[in-house]
Amino acid sequence: MVAEIVSGLEYSKKVLTEVGEAIAKTREHHPHFESVLAIVQVGNRSDSNVYINAKLKKAKEIGANGKLIKLPDTITQGDLKREIMALNHDNNVDGIIVQLPLDCKxxxxxxxxxxxxxxxxxxDGLTRINAGRLARGELQxxxxxxxxxxxxxxxxxATGNPNFVSGKEVVVLGRSKIVGSPAAALFLWHHGTVTICHSKTPNIKEKCLRADILIVAIGRKHYVxxxxxxxxxxxxxxxxxxxxxPTSRKIYGDVDTEAAKEVAGYLTPVPGGVGPMTVAMLIRNTYEQAKRRRLPGKESNEEFDH
Amino acid sequence: MVAEIVSGLEYSKKVLTEVGEAIAKTREHHPHFESVLAIVQVGNRSDSNVYINAKLKKAKEIGANGKLIKLPDTITQGDLKREIMALNHDNNVDGIIVQLPLDCKxxxxxxxxxxxxxxxxxxDGLTRINAGRLARGELQxxxxxxxxxxxxxxxxxATGNPNFVSGKEVVVLGRSKIVGSPAAALFLWHHGTVTICHSKTPNIKEKCLRADILIVAIGRKHYVxxxxxxxxxxxxxxxxxxxxxPTSRKIYGDVDTEAAKEVAGYLTPVPGGVGPMTVAMLIRNTYEQAKRRRLPGKESNEEFDH
Known part of the structure; x- marks a missing residue:
């Protein structure tokens, strides 16, 4: 079997095009409608700069707005708190993310x-309140x-089946707050039978071999x-x-893709897989929240697959 | 193999005795120290009455206090909200639980x-904030x-090993907010490799057979x-x-205990297993919060196994 390579690049374009069209359509009736993402950056990590630029660029391309609040690495927790509170109260901000890791003294x-x-x-869905709701299955x-x-x-x-996860055995490698833990909850509440593996799991290979869907977020080059x-x-x-x-900026996934594609049915590549999807979903989340907040009474999600 | 029957009745007595001793010891230095559990009951379900009486009785036995706020089944959500807010602000209340299910018109x-x-x-650890913290592994x-x-x-x-869960394969049957989901998170963050099964899981037997620790919370008599x-x-x-x-008040577990004890290494019985432990942990949680709130600067948990 040769796996279908699932292009996050292509699917992210689909999502972004849909969000762009939705914004344009919303503006037909609400000409001043905006969808504004605020990115808070502390310090000046070069990898963070790359990710942030990608987010701002994609947002702009589809008619959403982004703004960067770039703060010095000397900022204190108290001052950073005040920045967040100001964004919370800013009526022209729909989404707020804090770029991690913080680069601070x-x-x-x-x-x-x-x-x-x-x-x-x-x-980003990372507050404990939203994490708690996801953990409890309050998806709406x-x-x-x-x-x-x-x-x-x-x-x-890629499978053409919104219910593909239901009844499947899902194995998640990694239990981070950003990927592993919420992925486990999201796939559980889409009715997968989910197993979470981590650094203390013996014999991970054996667990992986059970997976109909294998989500790898463990941060080691070609681990699987x-x-x-x-x-x-x-x-x-x-x-x-x-x-x-060090002279190359080449990035590698956690899966040995070249070999794995002879076995898997579907495989997301790195780069061009999950990465661009993350950016697209961020912009979509921001638009959904903008619609909820700016157009009360409108139900969200109606025009998207969910 | 014949399983060791793990008596929740006995272990709950141990916990309650320890909490009672801790309260008495705290009162040596703080004679007015209290540990007050408020139980909110809406309506008058007879099963709820039984559980509530058990909680109040056990609290009283060890020198903690409990009080029942029994509200009519005609109460509105707004009035119930006001009751909760009053308890939040009551300086003489350390723990609040709402007895579920609500019996309301x-x-x-x-x-x-x-x-x-x-x-x-x-x-009870059931708010979305505490659920979110547990899901993210913020155990402290x-x-x-x-x-x-x-x-x-x-x-x-029962195993005599505080780290017994680490590296073990844990299978949880059920994903309820009260038992299955938080049990999965708690055992995950004690470093088990956790699989969550539920009504949409095919071939549950096969998943159960993998379990070094099997937690069954599915609500069907002798299902396993x-x-x-x-x-x-x-x-x-x-x-x-x-x-x-209907003439008997006999209760049954989700496991066919009589047969299972020929196979399992350890087995918690029903009744007399998890039930009394739940009450004991509620009273212990209340005491821990009382200590945190009433004796600022004191670190909690110091005298307990954790």
Missing amino acids: HDIDADYIIDLIDPLKDV RTIFPCTPYGCLYLVQQ KADWIKPGAFVIDCGINVGDD | HDIDADYIIDLIDPLKDV RTIFPCTPYGCLYLVQQ KADWIKPGAFVIDCGINVGDD
Whole structure:
């Protein structure tokens, strides 16, 4: 079997085009409608700069707005809190994200800062309130974290089946707050039978081999080998690992893609898989929240696959 | 193999005795120290009355205090909200629980009501904030839901190993907000490899057979058979099912205990297993919060196994 390579690049374009069309259509009736994403950056990490630029560029391309609040690495937790609160109260901001990791000289508790974000503007879906709602299966009341949401979207679209996850055995490698844990919850509440593996799991290969859907978010280059994959499985690679060559900016996934594609049924590549989907889902989440907040009475999600 | 029957009755006495001693010791230095649990009951379900009486009685036995706020089944959501807010602001209340299910004539959103409880008084650990913290692995910042906490305690105590869960394969049947979902999170963050099964899971028997620790919270009498159990496994039965005979008040677990005990390594009985542990952990949670709130600067948990 040769796996279908699931292009996050292509699917993210589809999502972004749909959001752009939705914004344009909304403006026919509400000419001043905006969908504004505020990105808070502390310090000046070069990898963060790359991600932030991608987000702002994609937002602009489809008629949404983004703005960067770039703060010095000398900022204190108190001052950063005040910045977040100001964005919470800014009526012209629909979504707020804090670019992680923070690049700061003082001790700042990133969880504390993220939890300050108004849950209705938490378009990364990372506040404990939205995480709690997702964990409890209150899917209509939460905002899906962007990377897991992108994973789910790829599965639904590539298989052509919105209910593909239901009844499937899903194995998630990694239990991070940003990817592994929320992916497990999202796939559980789409009725998968979910197993979460992590650094303390012995014999991970054996667990992977059970997976109809394998979500890998463990942060190690080519960690998952071809013989860890059940033939025909849907393999989603969330890894972003920089190679050893300092002169190259080449990135590698957590899955040994070249070998794995001989076994898997579907495979998301790195780069061009989950990465661009994350950006697209962020912009979509922002638009959905903009619509909810700016156009009261309008139901969200009506024009999108969910 | 004949399983060790893990007596929740005995272990709950141990917990309650320890909490009683801790309260007495605290009063040596703080003679007016109290640990007050407020139970909110809407309506008059007879099963709820039984559970509530057990909680109040056990609290009283060890020198903690309980009070019942019994509200008519005609109460509105707005009035119930006001009751919760009053308890949040009552300096003489340390823990608040809402007895579920609500027995009410009006439409009341139980999740909404529970989320009104001050997270620091949420001794059932069911608010979305505490659920979110648990889901994200912030164990020091949350309150463990009582039934999963009781399950964990039984495993640690019966095996004599506080780290017994680490590296084990844990299978949870059921994804309820009260038992299954938080049990999965709690055992995950004690480093188990956790699989969650539910009504949409095909071939549950096969999944159960993988479990080193099997937590059953599915609400069907004797659903799990002996041949679903891996020899030597630790089987935790959270079921409370009333039998078919209306003249008997006999309750049954979700596991066919008589047969299962020939296979399992450890088995919690019903009744006398998880049930009494739930009550004990509620009273312990209340005491811990009382100490945190009333004796600022004192670190909690210092005298307990955790």
